[in-house]
Amino acid sequence: MTNSQEVPRKPWYSLSRKRVVLWLTLSVCSVGGALLYLEFWYHHPVGSGPAGPEVDAASFSTVWSERPVVLLGLGDSITDGYGASPGKSYFNLLLKPASTDTPSLQHCYLPVVLPNIKGQNDAISGTTSLELVDVTLPRLEPFPPDVYG
Known part of the structure; x- marks a missing residue:
């Protein structure tokens, strides 16, 4: 085989479509998982308003x-x-x-x-x-x- 008939090589930075989709999917899942972790582990609901019925001040x-x-x-x-x-x-x-x-x-x-x-x-x-x-x-x-x- 001569040099003129060699198959041209793809540059090292060229990625196949499957690889791009895989990396994007992993990235989205990682970021989504991190956001869900933060939401459910660190954010706690804080209520507002009275915690129970009105207290009769006459008792005090x-x-x-x-x-x-x-x-x-x-x-x-x-x-x-x-x-x-x-x-x-x-x-x-x-x-x-x-x-x-x-x-x-x-x-x-x-x-x-x-x-x-x-x-x-x-x-x-x-x-x-x-x-x-x-x-x-x-x-x-x-x-x-x-x-x-």
Whole structure:
């Protein structure tokens, strides 16, 4: 075979149609998969509006008790406030209203009706109920007899 009869070679950058379609398909699937991953793993819905029925403010118009009261928080990460913004755990919200609460709720929290209340959150993130019984409860000191809670 002479040099004049050789089949011309395609340049190295020439891609076949199948290869182009394959690369485009893989690229679209990769980008789509990454977007789906981000959407379902990192974007969490956040609600708006009231979380329940309207609270009757009349229940919070008189003091319930003048005795010292301890609100004791025992539990796992939910009680400890894991994942909540600072000061927005449910335990903290029992003792102090959130600045984002509606004006009708600003006077509907425990220190209004229990002026001598003190919060003590002994919750430990990552514990189970059995660990609570085995670890947390034995460490609790008894409260004085005049303390309610």
